Amino acid sequence: MSNGLRTQRKRRPELPLVPLIDVLVMLVLFAFVTMRFSANRTINITVPQMQTAGTNQFSGKVEIGVDKTGGFSLNGRPATEAELESLLREIQKVNRDTPVLIRADEATQFKEVTVVWNLCRKVGLNKVVMQARK
Numbered sequence: 663m664s665n666g667l668r669t670q671r672k673r674r675p676e677l678p679l680v681p682l683i684d685v686l687v688m689l690v691l692f693a694f695v696t697m698r699f700s701a702n703r704t705i706n707i708t709v710p711q712m713q714t715a716g717t718n719q720f721s722g723k724v725e726i727g728v729d730k731t732g733g734f735s736l737n738g739r740p741a742t743e744a745e746l747e748s749l750l751r752e753i754q755k756v757n758r759d760t761p762v763l764i765r766a767d768e769a770t771q772f773k774e775v776t777v778v779w780n781l782c783r784k785v786g787l788n789k790v791v792m793q794a795r796k
Contacts, residue, residue, distance in 0.1 A: 709793050710768035724753060726782075728766040732774040743777065750785045761789040 707727055726746070727735040734741050736749055753760050762782055766775045775792070782790045 707765055707767040708769075709765055724760055725763045725765060726778050728764065728770050728774050728778060730767045730769045732771065734778065743781070746778070747781050747785065750781055750787060754785045754787050758786050759788050761791065762787055764790065764792045766792070 707729060723737070725737050727738070729735075734743065734746050736746060741749065750762075753762075764775065764778055764782075766778075779790060779792075
């Protein structure tokens, strides 16, 4: 017997997975494309101001950094004082006129800068300059 009422089956709710997966793949791809990969670790140094800064242009490849805590680095790689002296001796053997740039943070104690400058003189490097900002 049919009483005129028709029973409808309830449709099961569906979650469209394919568009959701597409969106997630695009988000992951975007994250990888915009991500920065750095191979070198850098020391955050704020160089002190100097009125005559920039008058001597540096064109060498040897750069010694001295951070706020007195830590040393040679061309971006951390080094101890003994390692620094050894590496500077090797550089001097190749060419004693190799330019050396000393970059020290403005909060670095002058004692630490003089240690580096003294090492350069001790090993016999002739061209030592210090970087500052205008």
